[in-house]
Amino acid sequence: MTSADPDTTLRGDCANCFGLCCVALPFAASADFAADKPAGTPCGNLATDFRCGIHERLRDRGYSGCTVYDCFGAGQKVSQITFGGRDWRRDPDTARRMFAAFPVVRHLHELLAYLTEALGLAAARPLRGETRRLLDETERLTLLSPEELTALDLDAHRGAVGDLLGRTAELVRADVPGARSRKKNRRGADLMGARLTGADLRGATLRGAYLIAADLTGADLRQADLLGADLRDARLAGADLTGALFLTQPQLNAARGDARTTLPERLTRPAHWTPAA
Incomplete structure (x- = not known):
């Protein structure tokens, strides 16, 4: 293996x-x-x-x-x-x-x-x-x-x-500016439906966070820890997920992105995502 x-x-x-x-x-x-x-x-x-x-x-x-x-x-x-x-x-x-x-x-x-x-x-x-x-x-x-x-x-x-x-x-995350700040530790947080448009979440800890139907349009999620985060119906149009940690294909499949959403190279853009927001 x-x-x-x-x-x-x-x-x-x-x-x-x-x-x-x-x-x-x-x-x-x-x-x-x-x-x-x-x-x-x-x-x-x-x-x-x-x-x-x-x-x-x-x-x-x-x-x-x-x-x-x-x-x-x-x-x-x-x-x-x-x-x-x-x-x-x-x-x-x-x-x-x-x-x-x-x-x-x-x-x-x-x-x-x-x-x-x-x-x-x-x-x-x-x-x-x-x-x-x-x-x-x-x-x-x-x-x-x-x-x-x-x-x-x-x-x-x-x-x-x-x-x-x-x-x-x-x-x-150690080399990501501001990643260790308390406000970027949202492990297990209830962020269902949260308005996070354009949010600076680079290097954030979102492990196990509930992001169901959250609006992450244009958010910076580079190097964010997304292990186990619930992204069902989360809006990822234009979001930057470059280098996002432990993001899986099922999480992406459950979310809503578009052609502008930037993904880690190992993952595939879901076919049902819209061409553009």
């Missing part, structure tokens, strides 16, 4: 997955999903070949939540490696074990994405050895048996990774 291309190992490959996100996970009728679905029950739109029958029309059909989700490559890992290509439809016991293992591997793969990003940050060079060790350990955990995965103390491991990522962010 550590030498592989993150674009292929840490992004979903539906062609090599048994539609696990469409079966294992629950969703409730809401603005994101048109119907209720309990965990372990196939979505009504899942075809016999494990593909989505309305993939090109998900937003039009009321399933925008599906367009936001990313398994970080856990789907193909569980389908092809953990279970050796065994189809859950052929064996109820395999289905039960696979659906229990998938969310655990998905969490581990998200941590792999963060650690891979941290490993490539020049400012965090002093932590490179520790980052490499934790990255390798996380990859090892993804290769456990289904039973070992479900028994794993995931919270403890997430805590260890979270501590390292916090120290990584501090090293990166």
Whole structure:
């Protein structure tokens, strides 16, 4: 994993997955999903070949939540490696074990994405050895048996990774002017619907902040720590996210940006974003 291309190992490959996100996970009728679905029950739109029958029309059909989700490559890992290509439809016991293992591997793969990003940050060079060790350990955990995965103390491991990522962010932000000021520490802050147009948030700590429907039009978010920040419906038109730390594709997919929004090179501009604000 550590030498592989993150674009292929840490992004979903539906062609090599048994539609696990469409079966294992629950969703409730809401603005994101048109119907209720309990965990372990196939979505009504899942075809016999494990593909989505309305993939090109998900937003039009009321399933925008599906367009936001990313398994970080856990789907193909569980389908092809953990279970050796065994189809859950052929064996109820395999289905039960696979659906229990998938969310655990998905969490581990998200941590792999963060650690891979941290490993490539020049400012965090002093932590490179520790980052490499934790990255390798996380990859090892993804290769456990289904039973070992479900028994794993995931919270403890997430805590260890979270501590390292916090120290990584501090090293990166150390050279950003004003980043250490108290007003730029908004960790876990409730900023839902906040008017932050043109705000200077460069190097800010927004880890775990609630930015749902916040107006960040034209905001400077360079080197901001966005790990776990909730960006659903946040307005990012013209915002500068260059070098934003631990920003993921699902976070971007949930937000609303445009052609002027500046993104880290490792991320892709969502297709549903407007060409211009």
